[in-house]
Amino acid sequence: MKRTSIVRIQQIELRNFKNVEHGIVTMPAFLNKEYFLNSSDILGIYGQNGTGKTAIVEAMEIIKSLLSGNPLPVEATDYISKNHDFCTISVLFTVDNGAAQSQVEYSVNIKHNTTQLNVRNDSINFEMRTNSTEKNQCIIDSEKIRFSLWDGSKFGTLKEYMTFSSEKVGQFTPSSRYKRFIRIIDKNLETSSQTNSNILEGKIQIATNALIAQKERRSAIFSRTGQDFIKQTGDDILAPVDDNTKDASLYDLHALTSIMSLNIYARTDLSVISNIHSGMINTKETLPLTIVYGELNRQHHINLSLRETFVLRPLASDIVKKAFEIINIVIPKIIPNLSLEIKELGTEILQDGTEGIRIQLLSRRGDVLLPLGYESSGIIKIISIVNALVCVYRNPSSCLIVDELDAGIFEYLLGELLSVFKKNAQGQIIFTSHNLRPLELLDKSSIMFSTANPQNRYARVKHLKKNNNLRDVYFRRIQLGGEQEELYMETDSIEIARAFRKASKVENNGSI
16 A cells, blocks of 8 residues: 555543543644644643653554554553553544545553453354463453544544454454455355355454454554455455445445555654653663654664664665764754764674674764764754654654653753744644743644643643733643643642651651
């Protein structure tokens, strides 16, 4: 499938995810009903520590993994809220593939893996037992696609298109679509007549794909076998149809094309930079680098040593050189007089007998050449995401999600970067931050705040006038209230000082 679709995030909804019992984040374009915008769409999430900002980034990291066909991250079990057995992530996308424009919502329920899985569907019997190493992991309990088409002025109602559940691994709902797809699969069978055994073959194909996905903790829809099934079904729908089924066939074709577009989007255009990324940078040992290459300009993340030399295969070396070439166009304009160099130290024979190139990463300021690891964490962070930022700048389908974008970056520079992207970029950026400079630069619709209410975790400040400074208003609302939801759980400077005095007594006396 050629990359022709433009996919944009419109809304993210969390339930029972970490300390978010329920929360909805909406993009500015969606809020303003600009569903198919081809210009910048930027959202900053602000709020008190521990109120769910990072949860959005971690949830989207899971969504990226599942939509890409990769397994559910092992740490996902830690994201299920205490006293709950499951969490839910729902993301609403718009998809413009040229032939049709649509909304697609992907929802996934993740639950603790505490019981064995038994699959029994009609005459098909499967049984999968949970082994001891899997008991503490989580599984995909269910996943749902909802779909609606744009008629030129509005979207139709979002309707369930396909739902897989761990309770019925052998099939999906709605049953009418399941039976329709079974018939489409069976048309490809070599037998000339449709018998009960033919129907069973179709059921076995769907059930086997879903069972393998469940065992591997992958999406039944977006795993490789799931995407092969969807592509095959979509191709068969293109076969001649009679007038009675033409509308249903076109609807299915647009829906399946949009589902495949989400898979390509997650693999090529969606980049999620979490705190793990920042932690690697802060050690000053590793550069987690976003690179873009291939026919589809697919984004990849690789880790390179900052202080030690390392060996790359020739193709990988060429890809890294290309990434640094792009970085060197941008980085001197952000950090004056700074440029990056890749020093080749010779060739070595690898374990498989092929030749590799030993490389060292360097930074240059005038005549001074140093290992890149001696630069500040802020500079290394900017270097690591420059390629992803370039994608957002030029591609309306590209989205960069960054936790603590401001970490280690000078306040004025952060403002300059966001101003440039607000005016000129084509893609989307979602970021969390503690630096309040963007509140003075971005539109008010581009800022959301985490609240003290876990049941309504994200909100926008209301009742703002055009000339209001959002930064000042935010501080006043923290101090005086006035919002429907509390924006800050109260802290008392006197109590803070008393706590430090109490702690210092432990330090001095060994007891309180």
